[in-house]
Amino acid sequence: MEKAVKKYSAFMNFLRTPILTLIGIYAVMLLLFSLSSENFLTIQNFKGIFNNFAVFGILSAGVTVVMIGGGFDLSIGSTAGLAGIVSAVLLMKNITVPTPWVFIIAIVIGCTVGFINGLIITKVGINPIITTLGMLAVIRGVCYFWADLNPRVYNVFVQNLGRIYIGNVFPITTAYIIVAFVILTLILKFTRFGRDLFTIGGNESLARLAGIHVDRIKIISYIISGFFCSIAGLLLISQLGSGRPEYGTGAELEVITIVVLGGVVVLGGRGNFLGVFIALVIIQTISNGMVLIDTPVFLRMVVKGALLVLVIAIDALRNRRRLQLY
Amino acid sequence: MADIKAVEVSQKKNIRLNNTAVLFIILVVMFSVFSYVGRPFFFSKLNLIPMLNNLSFIGIVAAVLTMVMVSGEIDFSIGGNIGLTACLTALLLSRGLPGWLVVIIALAGGLAMGAFNGMLVTVVGVNSILATIGTMFIWRGIGYTLTNGESILAMNPVIDYIGRGFVFKVIPFPIVLLVVVFVITYVIMNLSKWGRSIYAIGANPLASYLSGINVKKIKFINFLLCGMTAALGGLILTSLSAVGMPQHGQGLELVIISAIILGGTMLGGGRGQILGTLAGVLILSVLYNFLTIMNIYYFYIQMVQGSVLILVVSAYEIRLAMAKRRI
Numbered sequence: 057m058e059k060a061v062k063k064y065s066a067f068m069n070f071l072r073t074p075i076l077t078l079i080g081i082y083a084v085m086l087l088l089f090s091l092s093s094e095n096f097l098t099i100q101n102f103k104g105i106f107n108n109f110a111v112f113g114i115l116s117a118g119v120t121v122v123m124i125g126g127g128f129d130l131s132i133g134s135t136a137g138l139a140g141i142v143s144a145v146l147l148m149k150n151i152t153v154p155t156p157w158v159f160i161i162a163i164v165i166g167c168t169v170g171f172i173n174g175l176i177i178t179k180v181g182i183n184p185i186i187t188t189l190g191m192l193a194v195i196r197g198v199c200y201f202w203a204d205l206n207p208r209v210y211n212v213f214v215q216n217l218g219r220i221y222i223g224n225v226f227p228i229t230t231a232y233i234i235v236a237f238v239i240l241t242l243i244l245k246f247t248r249f250g251r252d253l254f255t256i257g258g259n260e261s262l263a264r265l266a267g268i269h270v271d272r273i274k275i276i277s278y279i280i281s282g283f284f285c286s287i288a289g290l291l292l293i294s295q296l297g298s299g300r301p302e303y304g305t306g307a308e309l310e311v312i313t314i315v316v317l318g319g320v321v322v323l324g325g326r327g328n329f330l331g332v333f334i335a336l337v338i339i340q341t342i343s344n345g346m347v348l349i350d351t352p353v354f355l356r357m358v359v360k361g362a363l364l365v366l367v368i369a370i371d372a373l374r375n376r377r378r379l380q381l382y
Numbered sequence: 383m384a385d386i387k388a389v390e391v392s393q394k395k396n397i398r399l400n401n402t403a404v405l406f407i408i409l410v411v412m413f414s415v416f417s418y419v420g421r422p423f424f425f426s427k428l429n430l431i432p433m434l435n436n437l438s439f440i441g442i443v444a445a446v447l448t449m450v451m452v453s454g455e456i457d458f459s460i461g462g463n464i465g466l467t468a469c470l471t472a473l474l475l476s477r478g479l480p481g482w483l484v485v486i487i488a489l490a491g492g493l494a495m496g497a498f499n500g501m502l503v504t505v506v507g508v509n510s511i512l513a514t515i516g517t518m519f520i521w522r523g524i525g526y527t528l529t530n531g532e533s534i535l536a537m538n539p540v541i542d543y544i545g546r547g548f549v550f551k552v553i554p555f556p557i558v559l560l561v562v563v564f565v566i567t568y569v570i571m572n573l574s575k576w577g578r579s580i581y582a583i584g585a586n587p588l589a590s591y592l593s594g595i596n597v598k599k600i601k602f603i604n605f606l607l608c609g610m611t612a613a614l615g616g617l618i619l620t621s622l623s624a625v626g627m628p629q630h631g632q633g634l635e636l637v638i639i640s641a642i643i644l645g646g647t648m649l650g651g652g653r654g655q656i657l658g659t660l661a662g663v664l665i666l667s668v669l670y671n672f673l674t675i676m677n678i679y680y681f682y683i684q685m686v687q688g689s690v691l692i693l694v695v696s697a698y699e700i701r702l703a704m705a706k707r708r709i
Contacts, residue, residue: 180696181703183649185511186639190692193636197685301681309519312512322509354526354628361519365502368516372508 075319078334085338089345096348103227109340110218110229110295111136111304113333114288115311116318117236118281120332122184123315124244125277126257126324127177130188132285133307134195135169139289141199144207144299147214155213162286169195170282174275192308199301207299218294229291233336236284237329253277257324313364314339322371339363401646405661412665416672423675431554435545435622437667438556439464439615441660444638445567446611448659450604451642452571454584454651455503455510457605460612460638462521463495464631467616469525471541472534472626481540489613495521496609500602518635525628533627536620545621556618563611568656576600584651633684640691641666643698666690 090097115132122129139162146153146161153161173191177184209215220228244250252273256263264270292303318335320327342363346356417425443460450457467488474484495517502513547555571577582590583597591597620626645662647654669690673683 176692176696181699182692182695183511186649186695187692189636190688190695193633193684193688194692197681197688200679200681203681309515322512352527352530354523354531357523358520358527359523361516361523365508365513365516365520368508368512369502369506372506 075331075334078317078319078331078338082334082338082341085341085345089341089348093345093348096345099225101344101348103221103225105337105340105344106230107218107221107227107295108344109336110227110233110291111288112307112311112314112340113229113233113336114236114284114291115307116314116332116336117233117240117329118284119311119315120318120320120327120329121240121244121253122277122281123320123322124257124324124327125253125274126260127274127277128184128188129173129278129281130185130308130312131169131173131191131195132281132288132311133304134192134199135166135282135285135304136289136292136307137199137301137304138169138195139163139165139286140292140303141202141207141289141299141301143214143290144209144293145202145205147209147211147293148205148207149210155211158214159290162290163283166282166284166286166289167279168282169285170279171275173282174278177278178271178274196301196305202299203301205299209293209297209299214290214294215297216294218291232287232291233333237333240280241329249273249276254325257321257326259325309360309364310339313360313367316371317363317367321375322368323375402655402658402661405645405658405665409661409665409668413668416668420672420675424672429671429675433667433671435554435556435618436671437663438554438560439618439622440634440638440641440667441560441663442563442618443608443612443615443634444641444659444663445563445656446604446608447638448642448645448647448654448656449567449571449580450601450608451639451647451649452584452651452654453580453601453604454587455601455604456514456639456649457499457608457612458511458514458635458639459495459499459518459521460608460615461631461634462518462525463492463609463612464616464619464634465628466495466521466525466528467492467613468536468620468626468630469529469534469628470626471617471620472536473528475536475538475541475626476534481538484538485540485544485617488617489610492610492613492616493606494609495613496606497602499609500605503605504598504602522628522632529626529628531628533625536624536626541617541621542624543621545618556622559614559618563614564656564660571656580604581652584648584653586652633687636687636691637666637670638663640687640694643691644694646698648698648702649695 086097095101115136119129119132142165143158143162145151146158147155169191173184173188176182176187218229222228222231244253252263252268255266255268256270256273260270289304293299296303314335315327315332316322317339318327318332320332342359343356346359351359423429443464447457447460470491471484471488474487475481479487499510499514499517502508502517503510543555544559545556549555549558571580579590579595579600582593582595583600587597616630619630623630641662642654642659643649643662644665645655645658645660647659670683670687673686
């Protein structure tokens with residue numbers, strides 16, 4: 057009996073230390089993929105992996121902030137698509153909008169969507185998942201207003217935004233992600249906003265009783281998420297060179313897998329960006345490895361869904377109550 | 383003092399009774415307005431019978447999902463379940479299996495999917511919203527993998543009858559199925575001990591556990607039934623379109639869940655009426671059918687679906703907050 061208890065707690069401790077576990081998983085994965093494909097362990101391939109996760113990385117920065125505050129955001133893919141297609145339309149040859157204005161408009165769009173999300177979630181009090189699921193459909197519909205314009209991006213500055221490699225090896229998008237993660241880590245650690253956010257995620261009613269402006273801080277967290285959505289949208293049109301209304305579809309699945317795998321607790325209150333970054337690399341490496349070993353396209357969808365379920369199940373096991381009565 | 387309390391209670395009952403009635407009144411008004419605006423086409427046999435057929439599988443899934451939602455859980459994987467069932471049915475038929483066997487296998491597949499969801503939620507203890515969003519992608523992905531993304535013809539006398547047959551040469555068979563499912567769920571929810579415990583679990587799981595209800599078992603059975611009825615819905619959809627393809631049922635979870643919430647089921651569980659769900663399904667089906675008739679793009683209809691979900695939940699949430707403030 058005593059032994060069983062010990063074993064159980066050792067297992068739980070193993071689950072509770074995500075970062076070391078993640079690095080271990082990654083080492084095993086590298087070994088497996090490099091054994092099964094000779095093209096995997098090359099600089100060229102890793103340049104691709106790191107440049108490809110730009111959009112997901114930027115999106116997961118915002119989602120991490122929202123989820124630490126106990127919220128949820130499923131509308132990220134659609135918001136990124138909206139910001140992307142609007143800025144692509146504004147960058148078209150016959151419309152003369154200066155480039156800085158395009159950036160400002162994209163950011164305003166993202167922040168507005170985040171503000172609306174936050175307003176509905178806090179002031180009306182709806183479940184965040186339901187709200188953002190509805191917003192996902194609404195915003196995707198808005199994207200189709202510009203469906204027949206089919207804009208191309210010829211602006212060199214915007215093109216370079218997501219395509220330059222520093223020293224020909226290190227993609228600049230990864231630098232953006234690292235900068236964003238470091239800044240957010242500092243904000244969450246050393247400002248009042250950050251501490252309040254963790255408190256709200258840990259126990260919302262307690263935070264309210266302690267005099268924290270719960271609604272305001274939650275709305276700000278959704279606005280941060282919207283801001284990163286618009287950056288991700290700009291990176292999308294930069295890397296793909298055009299604006300299409302369906303860009304960003306299904307990003308929410310991948311981003312939530314990344315964030316939860318990175319050790320951010322689904323119910324809020326715990327999480328750090330180092331874990332999210334490692335999870336980001338892991339998930340992108342899996343996607344890349346599946347391409348290299350010729351997994352059928354549709355099977356990849358199953359694998360991604362299964363990964364999400366697995367990751368959430370691990371999160372639930374990690375944080376479950378001692379007595380699971382009901 | 384006691385008298386005042388009694389009056390308050392009776393008033394509350396009135397409000398709750400009225401909710402379903404109000405929904406049916408809205409339905410009648412909407413239907414008549416739409417019949418007038420969409421004049422020659424909307425109120426014609428050519429439109430109404432397909433509308434009822436389409437509504438039938440939505441209603442069948444919604445009725446049982448109401449049970450899941452009253453117990454405080456939710457199932458987003460119904461759309462994926464429908465898609466996978468459609469693919470499975472068409473694939474098995476193309477291999478030459480007899481129709482009745484295919485129906486049994488499809489329903490068993492639905493049960494298995496429901497069991498997987500139920501295990502995740504009750505045994506592992508995962509938040510049901512996230513778990514079923516994940517399984518939604520898995521089911522649909524398996525559907526794509528099985529059919530390689532193609533649509534497969536599904537022609538078989540038994541399957542044809544499920545969606546396009548007529549009982550006594552007048553009543554479409556899906557409508558019969560719809561009525562049967564609604565009668566069964568109504569009896570379960572309103573007249574049986576099981577239904578009482580579902581309401582109790584939704585209102586307060588800990589208290590129901592302490593009073594001797596096997597919470598996990600009831601939730602698990604609810605998920606099982608939900609999986610099976612979603613498979614039944616998939617069979618009907620396959621039969622209606624005579625084809626099995628993995629895109630079947632895409633985005634249906636949005637419509638079904640907003641219909642259930644429109645019918646007065648609370649998201650957190652504990653409150654909800656089967657008849658309200660019927661009203662919600664009818665209202666939304668009539669609305670979306672009207673939008674289609676008026677030649678509005680699918681993407682804009684999707685926009686309407688999203689805003690209907692948000693608006694309906696907001697309306698109920700605001701009403702609840704106002705009721706609380708009044709007390």
